[in-house]
Amino acid sequence: MANIRLNILPIKNKQFSFKVYRKLKLEGDKKEDNTWLYNLPQDMDINEYRSYWISFIPKNEFEEYIVDSNMSIGLSKKYIFEQLVKALNVNKPKFEFKVKRLFTDCFVDFIINKYEKGNKIIYMCPYYLEEQNTYGFIIDFKFSKNIDVLFDKEVQKLSLSLDVNGRSNKNYYSDKFRIVQNFITEVYEGIQNIGTEDEPIEISPNLVETTVFHLNKKEYIFSNNNISSSQFQGIRNYGAYKNISKEVTFAFIFEDRFRSFANELYLSLTGKLNPGTFPGLEQMFNT
Numbered sequence: 001m002a003n004i005r006l007n008i009l010p011i012k013n014k015q016f017s018f019k020v021y022r023k024l025k026l027e028g029d030k031k032e033d034n035t036w037l038y039n040l041p042q043d044m045d046i047n048e049y050r051s052y053w054i055s056f057i058p059k060n061e062f063e064e065y066i067v068d069s070n071m072s073i074g075l076s077k078k079y080i081f082e083q084l085v086k087a088l089n090v091n092k093p094k095f096e097f098k099v100k101r102l103f104t105d106c107f108v109d110f111i112i113n114k115y116e117k118g119n120k121i122i123y124m125c126p127y128y129l130e131e132q133n134t135y136g137f138i139i140d141f142k143f144s145k146n147i148d149v150l151f152d153k154e155v156q157k158l159s160l161s162l163d164v165n166g167r168s169n170k171n172y173y174s175d176k177f178r179i180v181q182n183f184i185t186e187v188y189e190g191i192q193n194i195g196t197e198d199e200p201i202e203i204s205p206n207l208v209e210t211t212v213f214h215l216n217k218k219e220y221i222f223s224n225n226n227i228s229s230s231q232f233q234g235i236r237n238y239g240a241y242k243n244i245s246k247e248v249t250f251a252f253i254f255e256d257r258f259r260s261f262a263n264e265l266y267l268s269l270t271g272k273l274n275p276g277t278f279p280g281l282e283q284m285f286n287t
Contacts, residue, residue, distance in 0.1 A: 005207040007180060008127055010136035011080065012202045016069045016195070018079050021062035022052040029053070038075040040067065056082060069135065074104065077126035080135055081106045083194035083201065084124070091190035095122075095183075109144075112183060117155055118145040122183045129208060136208065139184070141176045180207075235284055248287045 025037060034057065039049040054075060055062055069076045085099055085108065095110040106125060113120040121144050124137045143159040145151065156162040160176060163169040188205050195201030219227050220234050222241050228234030254262035267273040271280020281287055 002212065003209040004212055005177075005209055006129075007138060007140050007176075008129060008136045008208040009124070009139050009184070009206075010129070010132075010134045010204050010208050012204050013069075013135075013195075013200075014133060016076075016199055016201055017066050018069075018076075018196075018199055020065055020067055020075070020079075021055045021058055022065045023059075023062045025051040025053055032059070035059070036075075036078065038072050038078075040065070040071060040075070073128045076135060077128060078106070080137075080194065080201065081126040084108065084126075084137070084191060087191055087194045093187045093190050095187065110183065110187070112179070115158060116146075117149045117158060118143055120158065120179075122180065131210065132208065134208065137203070139180055139207075141179050236279070239286060243286055 022040065031037070032053065032055075035053045035055050037051055038054050040052050040054075042048050042050045053062070056079070058064075067075060067079075088097060088108065093110070095112055097108050097110045100107040100109060108124045110122045110124075111119045112122055121142050122139065123142065124139050126135070127138045128135050141160070143155070145155050149155065153162060153166050157164065157166065160169055160172050163171070169175065184205060188203075191203055192205070193200060193202055217229055219229055220231055221227055222234045222238035223243075224238065226234070226238040228237065252262070252266065264273065268278060269281050271278060271283060278284065
């Protein structure tokens with residue numbers, strides 16, 4: 001079976017190391033500027049981790065420490081993102097870009113086209129692909145609508161959800177792939193190397209390939225470990241996986257103007273309206 005490509009630009013280095021400055025977190029500590037909290041090994045015993053304040057620049061009372069990329073996925077993602085931003089600031093890509101940070105998530109938005117209704121954007125954010133033990137960057141397309149603009153067909157066309165004729169875009173993924181590939185070609189030279197002289201880190205120009213596999217059919221477990229592929233039929237045939245031990249009280253509340261609808265719903269819940277389809281709460285759920 002053929003492989004597929006994921007929208008991830010991988011780092012060629014399967015493993016890398018980098019320098020940080022750290023200080024053991026103590027009770028009552030307050031966060032300093034340009035520091036982040038991560039867990040790292042306390043000493044040579046990599047199984048004993050402690051919480052440390054981390055800085056990428058020297059600070060008073062912080063010790064120098066070499067981090068291996070497999071010690072802390074979060075910190076390694078943080079490092080390659082900061083290195084990417086450095087490379088962009090030095091090499092000045094042809095596209096205007098903005099760095100965005102939201103809690104632990106970091107993004108770089110590249111504005112590839114500007115329109116009256118908003119901007120077409122390619123964004124990159126750090127990622128760890130566990131299946132391949134690979135770090136890299138998710139790279140994807142989005143359309144950012146201006147706040148004062150109504151959501152209309154033109155916005156949907158710019159977002160690629162509709163094609164140029166206003167119909168459902170059957171080529172949505174191939175259109176996104178083409179835009180992403182063109183972007184990589186335009187900026188790759190400036191983002192290829194994001195490491196240091198001591199520890200080079202090179203981004204691949206090719207999206208990650210992974211093998212295709214099919215998930216097994218979804219199945220549900222019911223009472224006595226009986227299995228069914230249908231939630232409804234499974235409950236009907238076998239009963240709930242676990243029954244409620246306490247007595248259940250139902251409160252059926254409705255506005256008077258919905259009385260006829262409420263009566264219809266009540267008859268359905270008791271199994272009197274369509275007994276062949278739904279025999280009622282008591283028979284279905286034993287309540």
